Amino acid sequence: MKCAGIVVEYNPFHNGHLYHLQKTVEKTGADCIIAVMSGNFLQRGEPALVSKFSRTKMALAAGVDLVVELPYAFATQKAETFATGAVQILADLGCQYLCFGSESGKIDDFYRTMNFIEQNKELFNRSVQTYMKTGISYPKACSMAFRSLNPTGMMVDLSKPNNILGYHYMKAIKKQHRSITPITIKRIHSDYHENNLSPKGISSATSIRQALFSQTSFPIEAHVPKTTWNELIRFKKEYGTFAHWERYWSFLQYRLLHIRPKDLKNIYEVEEGIEHRLIGMAKEASHFQAFMEKLKTKRYTWTRLQRIITHILTNTTKEEMERRSEKVDYIRILGLNERGRKYLRKYKDSFPTPIISKISSLTEEKIYLDVRAGRTYAFGFDPPFRQQMIQLEYARPPIILESDGRPSIS
Amino acid sequence: MKCAGIVVEYNPFHNGHLYHLQKTVEKTGADCIIAVMSGNFLQRGEPALVSKFSRTKMALAAGVDLVVELPYAFATQKAETFATGAVQILADLGCQYLCFGSESGKIDDFYRTMNFIEQNKELFNRSVQTYMKTGISYPKACSMAFRSLNPTGMMVDLSKPNNILGYHYMKAIKKQHRSITPITIKRIHSDYHENNLSPKGISSATSIRQALFSQTSFPIEAHVPKTTWNELIRFKKEYGTFAHWERYWSFLQYRLLHIRPKDLKNIYEVEEGIEHRLIGMAKEASHFQAFMEKLKTKRYTWTRLQRIITHILTNTTKEEMERRSEKVDYIRILGLNERGRKYLRKYKDSFPTPIISKISSLTEEKIYLDVRAGRTYAFGFDPPFRQQMIQLEYARPPIILESDGRPSIS
Structure with a gap:
């Protein structure tokens, strides 16, 4: 079959x-x-x-x-x-x-993009770091770094969400040596x-x-x-x-107002001192949307923040995620x-x-x-x-x- | 004054x-x-x-x-x-x-009871242990141990809640050498x-x-x-x-269904493997009263169980309580x-x-x-x-x- x-x-x-x-x-x-x-x-x-x-x-x-x-x-x-x-x-x-x-819809463009980034890996990574220092988010920095390398030929626009996913499927197939x-x-x-x-x-x-x-x-x-x-x-x-998120707000707020900052730091993706900001905003906000708007900065995409609070809500630690995401x-x-x-x-x-x-x-x-x-x-x-x-x-x-x-x- | x-x-x-x-x-x-x-x-x-x-x-x-x-x-x-x-x-x-x-209402009876227990301390403690081994709760064992010593003279009935508290106020005054x-x-x-x-x-x-x-x-x-x-x-x-407790049930259930058993063991008063029982009952119960009725055993008084779940709800650990209850x-x-x-x-x-x-x-x-x-x-x-x-x-x-x-x- x-x-x-x-x-x-x-x-x-x-x-x-x-x-x-x-x-x-x-x-x-x-x-x-x-x-x-x-x-x-x-x-x-x-x-x-x-x-x-x-x-x-x-x-x-x-x-x-x-x-x-x-x-x-x-x-x-x-x-x-x-x-x-x-x-x-x-x-x-x-x-x-x-x-x-x-x-994109063109598989050849994906191959070309993947090869191009691989050939310019070091330059690309350095460029991503430079953009991130300006305080922008990681996905945005990637897309800007890619453009700054002036690729020639038909490439995939890596600022588009489904192109990014596709690019990573292809990278994973290659990395895992799969015959897919x-x-x-x-x-x-x-x-x-x-x-x-x-x-x-x-x-x-x-x-x-x-x-x-x-x-x-x-x-x-x-x-x-x-x-x-x-x-x-x-x-x-x-x-x-x-x-939808508003329906979980009570539990998220309860969780944030009861966890010790040092324990919050054990939650997956909670980094760079954001634990204090999370707790502080939870005291002030009365619903989810207000909480997120208070929390949002240029550095953190809405998606990244939502992933962080998902892990807080599910009580998922760094140790658990690192162990479980090694391999299916x-x-x-x-x-x-x-x-x-x-x-x-x-x-x-x-x-x-x-x-x-x-x-x-x-x-x-x-x-x-x-x-x-x-x-x-x-x-x-x-x-x-x-x-x-x-x-x-x-x-x-x-x-x-x-x-x-x-x-x-x- | x-x-x-x-x-x-x-x-x-x-x-x-x-x-x-x-x-x-x-x-x-x-x-x-x-x-x-x-x-x-x-x-x-x-x-x-x-x-x-x-x-x-x-x-x-x-x-x-x-x-x-x-x-x-x-x-x-x-x-x-x-x-x-x-x-x-x-x-x-x-x-x-x-x-x-x-x-009781009689301060002399309290003094007499306190002195009597102090004089028979070892016997009393041993008797409490013996009663507890039959699977009954600590307060009940205390009151039975006391009676089994056949005290003579007017004593305080230590099965009554306010007598017990009064007895402990007087013991604390003595132990702390207070001139109250x-x-x-x-x-x-x-x-x-x-x-x-x-x-x-x-x-x-x-x-x-x-x-x-x-x-x-x-x-x-x-x-x-x-x-x-x-x-x-x-x-x-x-x-x-x-x-009242029913109003906290959602948060208690959320907490119990998200905490890892090993972390639950860090909560104050969670002992003797009750963590597994707590999590198991939380899966089954749909409201607080049902939860408590499923949880109750001869060994645990309703009060003791309620104190345990209070600490779970407030996320209070053994370490925190031991440190904070050393001294006001x-x-x-x-x-x-x-x-x-x-x-x-x-x-x-x-x-x-x-x-x-x-x-x-x-x-x-x-x-x-x-x-x-x-x-x-x-x-x-x-x-x-x-x-x-x-x-x-x-x-x-x-x-x-x-x-x-x-x-x-x-």
Whole structure:
């Protein structure tokens, strides 16, 4: 069986994701599509709108054959570490292709950019350091350093988020000596319509989330598959709300006002004396948005700050993250259809990394960071929904879709 | 000036407390009454109904001249440590008398009991150990060991909570070589009326709190001074609710589901492997009462369990408590009237322990446990009241009552 891998968050799954999925099948001719998906906390340091199980349902309904979890130790990290974990999982699961969306859309430009940076590594790194001394953030410094080297030929614009991720997938494939072929698909934007693929609109997940929270007359139904829409409605009915940062503010504030500064310094990514600033602002702010606005400086991107406070909320230490992000040492199955099941049955024994399909006392220690993140996520919901979600983290087996065909475009 | 000290919680101040206060003045002829009062968390391991500032107002309105805080490191402890801190503070403030309420009411019986136990110390301790091995709690074992020694003569019944406290005040006075005269006043019960003191009913604080929460037709107004009643109404109007354990359940559960067992073992009083039990029950329980009922065993009294979870909620470690409960090294003024002010002005310079009347960056480290407990307390109230209370802990100077007379009985 030919297998292609994709790296996703699906927050929530929308028509743009469907396009990416269909293009992946078309370009690779794969019999099986595996998605490695972030759990309940995402790369930008925020809780997912709906739980990983709910997002797994959306993915399966749209035709993904096997959904596995990108562990917390990789999912809530900067692009490089995020990509390292994702590539390892897809390669360990035997994928021949990694198909990613990018603003560029040209795989040759990625190769050229990667080679260029490698050849000018020292110069590049020195330049990044120089830009950072002016007080700007790391991603911005990287993009400026790259431009300052005056690359010639067609290069990838490394100030674009999906280009950065793609670049790091390719770097990880090379570094890990994996025989995965990278393929990129140009992302299509909200104003871009292609009739045979998406008769309805394609919007960013951000704009869909915003519309969900602001209750505008934005026609979300037209921008997501029917299956996503139904699942969103079901989730909200079952758990009372969608998750977002404001719903965690009480717990974050409680945590910040009770932790000793020296213990706060043990939390992953808390560096450079920011612990005092975090505690000070928590005393003053009355809600999450106000807290973040007080906290924000030129040096820290909003994303980096959100990742820091995610680790504070989940109580994740430097020691834990460093140990757990060295190497993926388990792969948790979140859901699968008949094709996914066949694929697993056929190749399972050749996987170098153990597969976990349900938490047991044997596996709990290993996946403790994910379990704890699952519990943290539950606190964004009011009782008794919270309690249901805490229990579910333990009791839930993988979601199974009893079908082996891909649904047609809705 | 002659000064008498009392040790109080005033949760809330009621007619029985008024009786105790008036008897204290009558028996000692003191010009100044100092109350050392527990802060926001009490000896039985629970949040006070209303804040320490609100309870200070009740105390001043009833005629206490100076209210100081019994630090968290003593207030949330077993009787012996609680008494050690209270006696030190009253003695350091120059009190000649310590006047406590007891079920016994006979000071000679206390002396006799203290001497008897001292003379039979070894036998007593061994007997306590033997009883504890049967799996019963420490307080129960003490009372049974005492009885098993067959004391002759009039003794104090050490199974009664106020007798136990009184016994420990007297032991502390002796151990600290303080020249304070202990006086005891027999507690009068709800069915006991004495017209010239309390024309209205005297009820326990427990029954008054229960009535406040259950909204029965219990005539609370008849059992508390008018000033207490007004303050209770004002507090509830200002902060939206009275505090009780259920209001802290979310934060306790969050804490227990995020702390690593090895870190939980660092929390004060978490011993004998109870950390695993605490975490396990927190996963299962959906509210505080259910949690406690699951947690309860013969070995642990409800009070001891509540003290343990208070320390978990406030994040108080063994190291912190052991260091801070060695010796009282500050006295925080919560409120005073004109008499109290005069007393302080006259004797302040002779006090061996520094007085704190407002938190500053200089004093914050010293009283950090109290500040943190104050913050914890705030989380029992919804935003924006919570935020007000957090700010108040810092900004609030002592409550001042501009009067020097004692109010008449209401």
